Amino acid sequence: MPNYRRAQITGACWFFTVNLQQRHQHLLTEQIDLLKSCIRDVHQRRPFFIDAWVVLPEHMHCIWTLPAGDCDFAGRWRDIKKAFSRAIPAGEYRAASRELRRERGIWQRHYWEHLIRDASDYQYHFDYVHRNPLKHGWVQRVQDWPHSTFHRYVAAGVYSADWCGDSKGVIQGDA
Secondary structure, rough: OOOOOOOOOOOOEEEEEEOOOOOOHHHHHHHHHHHHHHHHHHHHHHEEEEEEEEEEEOEEEEEOOOOOOOOOOOHHHHHHHHHHHOOOOOOOOOOOOHHHHOOOOOOOOOEEEOOOHHHHHHHHHHHHHHHHHHHHHOOOOOOOOOOEEOOOOOOOOOOOOOOOOOOOOOOOOOO
16 A cells, blocks of 8 residues: 655645546536535634635645644645535445445545745646636636636736636736
């Protein structure tokens, strides 16, 4: 069995990709209010700064900055995934290994995390999060995807509403 080691850096900034187990489902957008509620509950109990977030039908990307002295992003993800799973009626496909462990079959067990190294890395991932609905063909314009912090950053003047989402997009101000 693999031994996954995660960096333990307090107060760090992280990029995440979290996927549904069944990548053909649209559960995250179909249950967006429930997902937001689960995130909000964990966020209230165990604060962190949400730098960027986009929810697509079958996966999501986000950037979090943890508080000083705190490195437990894994616990926060466990709590979000667990709360969401418990609120969804059972009935999804479960592999035999999941049945043996009495696990739901909603989420992929693991997720991708990346420690943001510097301002350039932050900028790249910040733009990546916001252009992702365009990249996957869900919309023709980034502004048309409703489940994204892109709209927060348009209101703040960081992005223009017609930002095309290409990798050359520039964010004004500090990253």
